[in-house]
Amino acid sequence: MAFNNHFFFEALSPEPTAMPEALQADLEQSFGSIETLRHEFVVTASSMFGPGFVWLMKNRAGKYTILCTYLAGSPFPGAHYRKQTVDMNTEDKSVSEAIRRLQREDPVNTVGAHGQHSQKKLAPGGIDITPVLCINMWEHVYVADYGVGAGGVGGKKAFAESWWHTIDWSKVEERAKPAQGRKPSLLI
Numbered sequence: 001m002a003f004n005n006h007f008f009f010e011a012l013s014p015e016p017t018a019m020p021e022a023l024q025a026d027l028e029q030s031f032g033s034i035e036t037l038r039h040e041f042v043v044t045a046s047s048m049f050g051p052g053f054v055w056l057m058k059n060r061a062g063k064y065t066i067l068c069t070y071l072a073g074s075p076f077p078g079a080h081y082r083k084q085t086v087d088m089n090t091e092d093k094s095v096s097e098a099i100r101r102l103q104r105e106d107p108v109n110t111v112g113a114h115g116q117h118s119q120k121k122l123a124p125g126g127i128d129i130t131p132v133l134c135i136n137m138w139e140h141v142y143v144a145d146y147g148v149g150a151g152g153v154g155g156k157k158a159f160a161e162s163w164w165h166t167i168d169w170s171k172v173e174e175r176a177k178p179a180q181g182r183k184p185s186l187l188i
Contacts, residue, residue: 001072013168030064046157
């Protein structure tokens with residue numbers, strides 16, 4: 001959740017910013033027009049049932065797509081994969097035997113690992129995509145300023161439409177560049 005919020009705030013600008021031409025061309029390639037992208041973002045955000053985030057994602061081929069995550073869900077493809085073959089609540093064998101069996105399997109969390117365990121693994125069904133922009137659709141973000149609106153959607157839609165005019169497009173372009181062309185930045 002800390003990453004999601006930081007990512008959201010980092011791409012906000014107090015003044016409207018122009019969209020860089022290269023980014024605009026890439027986005028138009030994926031969505032047909034910037035107006036279509038804006039419309040899809042606003043409609044997707046305003047129609048979410050419950051709190052979460054709406055993300056603009058870029059795949060390795062350079063195509064952009066929209067992704068929703070609910071609650072504190074992560075846009076990263078390997079974030080939710082948990083391979084735990086032993087459920088200690090249903091295990092009849094001794095705890096020490098179950099632990100020994102787990103130690104023989106590949107580790108689940110390979111963050112900071114070296115060697116064979118450092119290879120990136122995708123969760124089942126995961127695809128290799130990179131987040132470049134997001135909007136926070138938790139109620140506390142918009143209700144105080146935009147209200148709930150008709151049917152609970154009006155405030156969400158007004159917030160999403162207003163948010164569109166606060167995007168720092170240079171930050172989005174920076175995030176969309178391939179990793180070798182981008183300097184690493186601190187998360188917090």
